[in-house]
Amino acid sequence: MPAMTFPxxxxxxxxxxxxxxxxxxxxxLRQNYCDAVAGAGGLPLAxxxxxELAEAYLDRLDGLIVTGGAFDVDPALFxxxxxxxxxxxxxxxxxxxxAMVHGALQRDLPILGICGGEQLLAVALGGTLIQxxxxxxAAPLAHEQPNPRDRASxxxxxxxxxxxxxxxxxxxxxxxxxxxxxVKGVPSGIIVNALxxxxxxxxxxxxxxxxxxxxxxxxxxxxxPADTALFHAFTExxxx
Numbered sequence: 327m328p329a330m331t332f333p334x335x336x337x338x339x340x341x342x343x344x345x346x347x348x349x350x351x352x353x354x355l356r357q358n359y360c361d362a363v364a365g366a367g368g369l370p371l372a373x374x375x376x377x378e379l380a381e382a383y384l385d386r387l388d389g390l391i392v393t394g395g396a397f398d399v400d401p402a403l404f405x406x407x408x409x410x411x412x413x414x415x416x417x418x419x420x421x422x423x424x425a426m427v428h429g430a431l432q433r434d435l436p437i438l439g440i441c442g443g444e445q446l447l448a449v450a451l452g453g454t455l456i457q458x459x460x461x462x463x464a465a466p467l468a469h470e471q472p473n474p475r476d477r478a479s480x481x482x483x484x485x486x487x488x489x490x491x492x493x494x495x496x497x498x499x500x501x502x503x504x505x506x507x508x509v510k511g512v513p514s515g516i517i518v519n520a521l522x523x524x525x526x527x528x529x530x531x532x533x534x535x536x537x538x539x540x541x542x543x544x545x546x547x548x549x550x551p552a553d554t555a556l557f558h559a560f561t562e563x564x565x566x
């Protein structure tokens with residue numbers, strides 16, 4: 327019997343300044359990201375922020391997950407001339423993630439963007455972002471949910487005929503929500519695959535690539551069966 331192969335899935339880390347865990351700068355990644363990848367049959371691999379090593383990382387990966395974090399994409403990267411007061415930057419992390427995403431797109435390596443990772447993926451593909459949802463969306467939902475992240479905040483409607491709809495197998499799912507920015511516009515060829523009731527874009531995909539998909543929520547918490555199915559579909563794409 328042939329040995330089982332595990333596609334190597336690179337996951338971007340968050341970075342923090344000294345304080346809390348350590349008196350020196352440190353990386354962070356919630357365990358449930360790793361558990362979700364391993365549970366779907368992948369081999370999770372954390373990626374420190376070295377943009378100059380992006381190509382070397384990509385040579386060794388079968389798929390890339392761009393994770394979320396409590397920070398924002400620099401508005402200058404999508405052509406904005408002003409920056410909202412709430413925007414928080416992590417410049418080196420963004421530089422590294424853009425290098426990884428651009429390289430993965432060139433190789434048609436499977437990509438899954440989660441929350442802020444979906445926003446970064448949208449910008450890498452040529453899209454734009456809402457800098458602060460309450461300033462641009464009338465009567466917005468609580469996209470920065472007050473309840474724990476392992477509980478649902480609101481529902482999203484999945485667009486019929488998209489890859490996400492095939493993965494989820496249903497038209498609506500409950501999701502968690504932890505963001506104040508969102509995708510605003512997508513370029514030609516990129517499809518919106520999920521929407522919140524207030525009109526906020528909750529997911530995007532590129533149907534012309536092997537697997538290039540982002541969601542605004544955190545499926546690693548496995549709030550609904552579609553979350554688990556998403557990791558399995560991504561890992562299966564990385565296996566081929």
